[in-house]
Amino acid sequence: MKHIVEISKQALTQMLLNGFEAFVIKHGDKKRSGIEFHASLYGDIKILDKGKKYRHVIEFISVDTSAEMNSGSVSFSIEASDLKEDIAEQMGFYQLGKMHSHPYLAHEMSVDEVRKQGFDFSPGDLEAISDAIDRYEEGLGYHLEVLLTITEMKQKNTSLDGRKESNLFEFSVGNCKCFLHAQVFSKSDDKLHWDDTELRCSFLEQNGHLEANFGLIKAKKGRKRVLEYKPNN
Secondary structure: OOHHHHHEEEHHHHHHHHHHHHHHOOOOOOOOOOOEEEEEEEEHHHHEEEHHHEEEEEEEEEEOOOEEEEEOEEEEEEEEHHHHHHHHHHHHOOOEEEEEEEOOOOOEEEEEEHHHHOOOOHHHHHHHHHHHHHHOOOOOOOEEEEEEEEEEEOEEEEEOOOOOOOOOEEEEEEOOEEEEEEEEEEEEEOOOEEEEEEEEOOHHHHHOOOOOOOOEEEEOEEEEEEEEEEEEO
């Protein structure tokens, strides 16, 4: 089965706003910057070609404020997910799937390493996705997951920005490099399958990076695990 995942400019904006807040701003009693965030995806779904193709149109996201957010993992509440799904349906929107982020500080993983493996789903991600599919009757369930990976660089470099694969974009926000990865999973005989997935985002297709006047994100002096944002004057 073929899945087309379309992300609107509004949804992309929400992903970046929440992703960067979780990446840069130190939350509560956390000792470091760079925590993962979790959100639900909402919009519409269209079934095409007599059920052979699904078109998922992500119109907006809702950050899961009850999620337990840490630097290397994030877990969400199924109760909160069910609650928001039912409310969204009353407003005419479907819950299409989930998304989360992978934040990497400069000393944790280089951009080249992120390009090789950091943008992809971790074993913990795949286990959670498998559990999510198990909530459906066998053979009927699938799961859409969007992953936003953010890593800092010493300076802006847009030379490799653009589409990397059919379901993956690389793009820059100031001196940070981002990877947006969408994947639909299914399951049969207790095995997880990576379904054919195409990611479409007109903004990223037309703009390899954000052109706005953007400041600098860097580690605070003497604290390599705590970031700060310095706007341009």
